[in-house]
Amino acid sequence: MPLGDHNAAASASGYLYQTSWALVELLQQATRRPDQAITLEIHDDVAWEDATGSATELLQAKLHKRTTAGLGDKDTDIWKTLGNWMVRPDATDPAGADLGLVTTSIAQPGTAAYLLRPDYKVRDVLSAILLLERAARDSTAQATATARAKYLDLSAAERTVLLSKVRVLDGAIQPQDIDGAVRQELLLVLPQGQSAQSRFVAEVRRWWDDVAIDLLAGRRSAVEVGQLQAFIQDLRNGFGPDTLWTTVTREDIEDEELSQYDETRFVSQMKLVSYPLGNLRRAVIDYHRAITQETHWLDDSLLELHELKRFEENLRDEWARAYTDMIDDLVFAAGAENLEEIDEATKAQAGKLLLRNLLDSSAVTIRRHYADPFFARGKRHELANRAGEEGIGWHPEFASRLQAVVATV
Incomplete structure (x- = not known):
């Protein structure tokens, strides 16, 4: 040397x-x-x-x-x-x-x-x-x-x-x-x-x-x-039974880590409703942070699998109620018999509003006193990345529109 x-x-x-x-x-x-x-x-x-x-x-x-x-x-x-x-x-x-x-x-x-x-x-x-x-x-x-x-x-x-x-x-x-x-x-x-x-x-x-x-x-x-x-x-409080401590920050995410999600199902879901590109990138960051944070908590035994499953079920139930209301409101407002009679711009706008409302929702949390919003947002995107009955979506016809997209679990 x-x-x-x-x-x-x-x-x-x-x-x-x-x-x-x-x-x-x-x-x-x-x-x-x-x-x-x-x-x-x-x-x-x-x-x-x-x-x-x-x-x-x-x-x-x-x-x-x-x-x-x-x-x-x-x-x-x-x-x-x-x-x-x-x-x-x-x-x-x-x-x-x-x-x-x-x-x-x-x-x-x-x-x-x-x-x-x-x-x-x-x-x-x-x-x-x-x-x-x-x-x-x-x-x-x-x-x-x-x-x-x-x-x-x-x-x-x-x-x-x-x-x-x-x-x-x-x-x-x-x-x-x-x-x-x-x-x-x-x-x-x-x-x-x-x-x-x-x-x-x-x-x-x-x-x-x-x-x-x-x-x-x-x-x-x-x-x-x-x-x-x-x-x-503050840190000790984050390790209590009713809360968690965020260990994955925005600063931890490298740009090159985000490109792997360009063709994923949840990104396609947001594109279906013309979600703004700037917010789409923020959504990808939330998704990556959430799945990484989830892994940290599980590896460190700070979170149990049954808690995670219950949280996902609650998120899915919240989405199902809001999604059903969106479809009902769309059909009623248009005086239509079904979604096929409604123009694409109206359906996309309704899906975008659903996405925004749920991403802003703090009604469902992983633990009672843990309220860092990125995790719930990221988990909603993770559910939107799933196919079949476990998946959720934003566009009124998301299931049929994404048939050609390879699901990533």
């Missing part, structure tokens, strides 16, 4: 670790910081801030493959981190933000990093100051020269204040253990069942990924603890 590619991969891995670790930090600290918010790449890699937007703790996250990397007294990680902090105006202010170095490496006894761990049994700020003074004078590394000079320029009191605020949080969680840590923090709110729990954790991760992208892109400045708690409560 070329050096540039290696550096880019390492940088990307570092960002991924940083953002994933921040979720664990947010979950772990939520009860201790109910009025605070977390940020990415504003005050530092990760930071906590109060209601005024002032940083209360700065956290730099370092990912290493080797457990001993980066924490020696002369190592780049130590001096780069100190250098970043020392340029802050509150670096030597006792009331300034706390400072944390989060690293997957493990500090070795006899190093300043080891003495700056939060463990009161080993923490020794004064000894750490002396070790770093010696390293700052003895090291000849150009990469750390500026930070070392800055450290030596500080007075003894300033070095004491600075390092008194520093905590080395070594042995941090590894990337492959993030999901397990998230699950552990969510233990008290997880739904019943292994599949449901895995889906719950995945949804929290997906929410955080979207939030992290917004944070890094500058579309939002911070995430309040209350926002996390509100999302988790």
Whole structure:
């Protein structure tokens, strides 16, 4: 691998670790910081801030493959981190933000990093100051020269204040253990069942990924603890017995996935009643989302087959009543004996109105408190995609008009 590619991969891995670790930090600290918010790449890699937007703790996250990397007294990680902090105006202010170095490496006894761990049994700020003074004078590394000079320029009191605020949080969680840590923090709110729990954790991760992208892109400045708690409560409600959680969003649907439905029965049904092309595409999205969402729920044991069957029967019954009324109204209004005596434009218009009315209907739901409209709309299209007695349609003569169309079940 070329050096540039290696550096880019390492940088990307570092960002991924940083953002994933921040979720664990947010979950772990939520009860201790109910009025605070977390940020990415504003005050530092990760930071906590109060209601005024002032940083209360700065956290730099370092990912290493080797457990001993980066924490020696002369190592780049130590001096780069100190250098970043020392340029802050509150670096030597006792009331300034706390400072944390989060690293997957493990500090070795006899190093300043080891003495700056939060463990009161080993923490020794004064000894750490002396070790770093010696390293700052003895090291000849150009990469750390500026930070070392800055450290030596500080007075003894300033070095004491600075390092008194520093905590080395070594042995941090590894990337492959993030999901397990998230699950552990969510233990008290997880739904019943292994599949449901895995889906719950995945949804929290997906929410955080979207939030992290917004944070890094500058579309939002911070995430309040209350926002996390509100999302988790809403998510938990979605896993209750009377509702469901939507896991398939419009953004999940790729354009190339939609072309497979161009010649399907339910699309032909809509074309029979001259349904607008723009809405036809939206209908295809609803259909694809609904059948994909149905699969997710069934696979995760969040929905039972008997519930799905009952829902389909209710949708079919609702359609049968409305369809019969449409035929009756058509014949009556035209003063005709049968549909053959009514012109095609009138029949198509009546079918389009039936389609619109049922797609707007919220009378039938899969569960009492689940009302995301895409699912019922998509399931109506799925029923319109079936042939025979299980199928439904919109045009008054849909059955005879679609005899040449190959049904897709």
